[in-house]
Amino acid sequence: MKERSYRTLTVVAIAAIATGFTFAMTVPPERTQREFAKIMFVHVPSAWLAFVAFTVTMIGGAAWLLKKTPFWDRVAASSAEVGVFYTALALMTGMIWGYPVWGTFWDWSDARMMSTAIMFFVYVGYLALRRSIPDPETRAKRSAILGIVAFVQVPLVYFSVTLFRTLHQGPTVVRPDAPIDPEFLRALMINLAAFTIVYAAFMTWRTRLARLEDELEESEAVADFELAGSGITAPNLEEAPDHV
Amino acid sequence: MSDGWVVFGYTVVYGFMILYSFSLVARTRRVKRRMEE
Numbered sequence: 001m002k003e004r005s006y007r008t009l010t011v012v013a014i015a016a017i018a019t020g021f022t023f024a025m026t027v028p029p030e031r032t033q034r035e036f037a038k039i040m041f042v043h044v045p046s047a048w049l050a051f052v053a054f055t056v057t058m059i060g061g062a063a064w065l066l067k068k069t070p071f072w073d074r075v076a077a078s079s080a081e082v083g084v085f086y087t088a089l090a091l092m093t094g095m096i097w098g099y100p101v102w103g104t105f106w107d108w109s110d111a112r113m114m115s116t117a118i119m120f121f122v123y124v125g126y127l128a129l130r131r132s133i134p135d136p137e138t139r140a141k142r143s144a145i146l147g148i149v150a151f152v153q154v155p156l157v158y159f160s161v162t163l164f165r166t167l168h169q170g171p172t173v174v175r176p177d178a179p180i181d182p183e184f185l186r187a188l189m190i191n192l193a194a195f196t197i198v199y200a201a202f203m204t205w206r207t208r209l210a211r212l213e214d215e216l217e218e219s220e221a222v223a224d225f226e227l228a229g230s231g232i233t234a235p236n237l238e239e240a241p242d243h244v
Numbered sequence: 245m246s247d248g249w250v251v252f253g254y255t256v257v258y259g260f261m262i263l264y265s266f267s268l269v270a271r272t273r274r275v276k277r278r279m280e281e
Contacts, residue, residue, distance in 0.1 A: 010265075017258070039253040046257065085264055089257055096253040198261065205268045212275045219279065 006204065013201040020194035023187040030184070039097040041187055044172075045195035046089040047116070051154050052199065053083025054123065058151035061144030070214060073140040076147050078206035080126050082199060087120045102167060111164035112157065119153040126150060136217070 020041065030037035060076025063069075094113065095105040107113060126146050133139035161170045172180055173188070180188070 017261070021254070021258075035247055035250050038250050042254060042257040085260070089260060092256050092260075093253050096249060096256065100249050202264070202268070205265075205272070209268060209272045209275065212272060212279065216275055216279050 001204065001208070006208075009201045009204055013198045016194035016197040020187075020191040023190045027183055027187045033101055036097060036100050037184075039093055040172075040184075041191045042195075043090060043093040043097055044188060045192045046086050046093060048192060049195050049199045050083050050086040050090055050119075051158065052196070053079045053086055054119075054147075054151060054154050056203075057083060057123075057126075057147045058154075061147035064140050064144045065148075070136070070140070073136075073144070074207050074210035074214065075203075076144065077127075077130055078203055078210050080123055080143075080147065082202045082206060084120065084123045084127065085202075086199070087116065087123065091116060091120060107167045110166040110168050111160040112166070112168035115153065115157045115160045119150075119157055122150050122153060136214070 024038055024041035027038065027041075029035050056079035057076045060072045060074075060079060064072040064076060091113075094116075098107075099105045126143060129146060130139055130143050133142060161168050173185070
């Protein structure tokens, strides 16, 4: 990908976010939550992109196990990092929304909050695991397995509001009995699209960084090997001086 | 009152997006510099 394409993607991502923000701010106040409901337009897309990112991590891990190409490992690792970022945003905006509406930043007995927090820490662990293994193949293999196993949390977090009746509200968009207001739905969908474009931009930049890191690691490994090789090479006795 | 929380929420989201973008740019530049060395 050329440098110009990266810049174009950046401009598109900024324009998408600006459009999403404009639509979010022009929505009228909600009947019960008033202006607080506008946090939904950044909270829901953040949570949604966290699910998308961890799904891509799982797919990348599975593809690496099948094909053993570094590209898929880089996709999985990059998506996990971006996913952790979006999960953190979802948690923070949830707390900011929760305090004025529920009267508390955090509820330890809430299924959605706790399962999301656990998912966040598991994927932080995924990133820590990657940093702890120096060998690229072992690192790719172990993180691929963890990425596939950890994916079980994604449906668990999504369905936690229907499986358990706790503080967090149930599904808002997919709800036939009480459909969301069309104006809210439009603003939400535009912000979902905008956040997805930003995810695509982050992924493009992060995978490029991962490729460069791999190249650097390879070049440093070659340099280290040559240094070690010269240090342990047996002396050439045939060229030794006669008086020794 | 409600506007304040909304402004805070959006500032957190967009602020961290900008910070993460800058961190990616900085990390990429650092790796490129190390490769040149």
